[in-house]
Amino acid sequence: MKSKATVTIRDVAKVAGVSVATVSSVLNENYHTRVSAETRKRVLQVVQELGYRPRRVAQGLRKGMTYLIGLAIPLQPDPPLSPFFYDAVAGALKATKEKGWMLSILGFKDRTEELALLQKAVSQRLVDGVLLFDPQENDPRLPLLKGNLPFVVLGRTDDPEIYTVDNDNVEAAKLATQHLIRLGHKRIAFVHIPLSYFTAKDRVEGYRQALMEAGLPFRKELLVEVKGYYGAEVGYHAFLSLLERLKEPPTAVLAMDDTLALGCLQAAAEKGFKVPDDLAVIGFNDSAFSAHCEPPLTTVRIFADTLAFYAADMLLRLIQGEVVIPSRITVPTQLIVRKSCGAMR
Numbered sequence: 001m002k003s004k005a006t007v008t009i010r011d012v013a014k015v016a017g018v019s020v021a022t023v024s025s026v027l028n029e030n031y032h033t034r035v036s037a038e039t040r041k042r043v044l045q046v047v048q049e050l051g052y053r054p055r056r057v058a059q060g061l062r063k064g065m066t067y068l069i070g071l072a073i074p075l076q077p078d079p080p081l082s083p084f085f086y087d088a089v090a091g092a093l094k095a096t097k098e099k100g101w102m103l104s105i106l107g108f109k110d111r112t113e114e115l116a117l118l119q120k121a122v123s124q125r126l127v128d129g130v131l132l133f134d135p136q137e138n139d140p141r142l143p144l145l146k147g148n149l150p151f152v153v154l155g156r157t158d159d160p161e162i163y164t165v166d167n168d169n170v171e172a173a174k175l176a177t178q179h180l181i182r183l184g185h186k187r188i189a190f191v192h193i194p195l196s197y198f199t200a201k202d203r204v205e206g207y208r209q210a211l212m213e214a215g216l217p218f219r220k221e222l223l224v225e226v227k228g229y230y231g232a233e234v235g236y237h238a239f240l241s242l243l244e245r246l247k248e249p250p251t252a253v254l255a256m257d258d259t260l261a262l263g264c265l266q267a268a269a270e271k272g273f274k275v276p277d278d279l280a281v282i283g284f285n286d287s288a289f290s291a292h293c294e295p296p297l298t299t300v301r302i303f304a305d306t307l308a309f310y311a312a313d314m315l316l317r318l319i320q321g322e323v324v325i326p327s328r329i330t331v332p333t334q335l336i337v338r339k340s341c342g343a344m345r
Contacts, residue, residue, distance in 0.1 A: 007052045016046040023047075068104045069096060069315055070127035071308075072114060072141075074229065075107040082230040082259050083287035084304045085133070088154065091305030092131060095312035103312075106130070115140060122148045129315045131308070136196045152315040154307050156198040163318065165311040165329045167302050169199055172333040173206030173254065176282050176300050179335060180252045181214045183342055185280060189222045189250035191238050191260050193229055203256055203284075222250055226260065235263025243271050251279060252341075258283035258290050258299055265293065265340075276342030286336050295339035302333050 009027075013020045018039060025035055026043040046052075071092055073085050089105070096103045104127055108114035118141060121127055129150035132141055135157045142162065145151045152163045180188050190207050192200045208218045224242040226234040235255060243249055253268075255261035261283030265275060273279045275295055283290065286301035310329050317324050337343050 007050045009052070012043065012046050012050060012052050015050065016043045018043060065128050065319075066125065067101050068127045069101060069312065069319070070104045070106040070121055070130040072106045072108065072118065072130060072132050074114075074133075075109060082257050082285065083289070084230075084257065084285050084302075087285075087287075087304035088133070088308035091308030092312040094305070095309045095316065099313075099316050101316060111140075115144065118144055129319045131311050131315060134197050134199060136198065150315060150318045152311045152318070154311050156202065160327075163314055163324065163327045165307050165314065165331065167307070167331055167333050169202035170206040170209070172284070172300050172302070173203035174210045175206075175333075175335055176254055176284075177207045177210035178214070179298075179337070179343070180254065180280055180282065180341065181210060181216070183252075183280065185252040186216055187219075187222065187248065187250045187252070189224065189239070189242060189253040190256075191224050191226065191235055191242075191253060191264060192256040193226055195225065200256060207254060221246065230257045230259050232259045232262040232266065235260030236266045237263070239264040240267040240270065243267060243273075249273075249279075253279065253281055255281070255283045258285045258287040258297060261297055261299070261340075262289075262293065265297075275340055280342045281340040286334075290336070291338065293340065298338045298341035298343070299336050300333050301336050303331050307331050 009020055009023050013023045016023065022035055022039065023043055026040050027047070071089065073089070089103070093103050106117050106121065108117055118130065121130060122145065129152075130145060132151055132153045133155065135142070135153050135155040139157070142157065142159065146162070152165065154165055156166050156169070157164060177188060188207075188211070190204060192204060195201050195204065204223065211218050224238045226238040228234045235257075238260070239253065253264050255264050261281055264281055268275055268279050268281070275281055281297065283297050283299040284302060285304065286299045290297040290299045310331065314324055314329070
């Protein structure tokens with residue numbers, strides 16, 4: 001019996017009763033070749049039984065591939081990352097692991113650093129493709145990568161040629177706002193990241209639609225944009241400033257992320273508001289801590305791990321030259337009702 005280290009592709013072909021070319025086709029997932037499902041299953045079974053391990057490095061050198069995909073993530077030293085990104089990493093890891101690839105975290109602190117990192121990835125071919133988060137209007141990352149490196153965006157863009165995976169953020173925010181309206185709220189605040197981000201723009205639009213359909217005015221003074229990105233601290237400062245400038249406070253607040261909602265809870269407590277008696281609060285993401293807030297946080301579950309899994313799977317298929325249809329995937333959302341909105345007293 002040969003050791004696993006010495007088992008070759010010829011050994012696999014011999015035991016499976018097929019040609020070396022057939023084994024190679026199965027291992028490289030070339031589904032356009034004429035290999036039956038039964039033969040594929042038999043080859044993979046022999047591979048497992050013999051413990052054969054393809055020399056991925058050598059394969060990569062021949063094909064000019066790294067077998068790595070990059071995940072561009074903002075590494076914020078203060079505040080810490082939104083749990084959304086951790087969930088997304090888990091989803092992308094699952095997809096790459098299933099295909100025998102690896103995930104490389106491309107961490108950056110600001111857009112300038114991200115662009116430099118992506119430029120390096122393109123020029124030095126550090127990865128075979130990239131996953132991007134939070135697209136913006138006139139996003140400089142897209143023309144940098146387009147035609148130079150395969151990529152998929154987690155979010156919406158205006159370019160129909162770009163592959164995307166996203167939620168219906170207009171509908172998600174609309175449903176959350178309608179929930180607050182059904183509970184009797186008319187003065188609903190919205191804490192959001194800058195409106196240059198498509199996600200923010202879409203969620204504000206959903207919020208606006210819900211108000212208008214209910215015959216309520218869309219008051220811009222109830223909108224507050226955070227200075228920065230996600231995080232409890234920026235959410236705290238944004239909502240605190242809103243409470244301090246308004247003569248008539250809101251009775252409810254919708255926050256674009258659970259970390260922002262956490263900051264809203266802190267600001268409300270500081271100003272003497274009891275949640276949900278004086279103020280109802282709803283977040284987004286259904287982060288792990290949401291059920292453990294005081295009171296437990298009502299939130300919109302967006303399934304970040306599923307978003308990233310689909311995006312990574314789509315990217316791997318693009319890298320391997322497959323025709324990927326549809327080019328845009330929408331992942332459903334779900335309103336998770338807990339005590340912070342007042343519906344579960």
